[in-house]
Amino acid sequence: MTAPSERGGVTTELVLVTPLILVLLLFVAYAGRVAGARNDTVGAARDAARSASLVRSPALADRAAADAAEATLADQRVTCAGGPVVDTDVTDFRPGGTVTVKVRCSLKLADLSLLGLRGGRDVTAKATEVIDRYRSEP
Numbered sequence: 001m002t003a004p005s006e007r008g009g010v011t012t013e014l015v016l017v018t019p020l021i022l023v024l025l026l027f028v029a030y031a032g033r034v035a036g037a038r039n040d041t042v043g044a045a046r047d048a049a050r051s052a053s054l055v056r057s058p059a060l061a062d063r064a065a066a067d068a069a070e071a072t073l074a075d076q077r078v079t080c081a082g083g084p085v086v087d088t089d090v091t092d093f094r095p096g097g098t099v100t101v102k103v104r105c106s107l108k109l110a111d112l113s114l115l116g117l118r119g120g121r122d123v124t125a126k127a128t129e130v131i132d133r134y135r136s137e138p
Contacts, residue, residue, distance in 0.1 A: 030109065034121055037078050041105050042125040044072040048086060048101040049129035058090035065101045073105065080105035081120055096133035102126045 051068035052061035066086040073084055089100040107120045 033109070034107065034123065037105060037107050038123045038125070040073060040076040040078045041084075041103055041123045042127070043076070044069040044078075044084065044105075045101050045103040045125040045127035046129075047072045048088075048103060049099055049127040052088055052090070052099045052101055053129040053131045058093045061090050061093060061099055062088045065099075069101070069103045078105060079108055081108050082106065093131065095131055095135055097131050098128050099131060100126065100128040 048065040048069040052065040055061050055064045065088045069084050069086045073080065085104040087102040087104075089102075092098050102124065103126075104122055104124045106122050109120050
């Protein structure tokens with residue numbers, strides 16, 4: 001028979017350790033979601049810059065970049081609060097020049113509020129694409 005001082009020891013340890021394990025699992029889910037969204041945002045910025053570099057005018061580049069970023073994030077099932085914010089820099093938009101696109105996504109993390117996280121987290125990515133030097137100007 002066990003000594004009276006050892007009774008309930010395993011139960012006490014389980015009660016103390018279980019919340020810590022749950023918090024650790026929620027933190028892993030949070031880190032995984034943020035890392036995945038960051039990777040998807042990098043892909044969206046890359047796709048947006050590429051799409052913007054293929055059009056013929058700076059006005060069309062802005063719309064092409066926004067459409068490409070939204071489509072890429074939608075394909076990856078990344079939900080941005082209020083939609084992604086796409087900023088297209090077309091100051092060097094000419095054959096042989098560059099177009100730079102910055103994509104910002106505010107992640108919704110309300111389902112992980114047990115960690116004390118309120119609101120969301122912003123994920124940002126930037127990509128630059130060279131415009132074909134040998135294409136004809138509009």
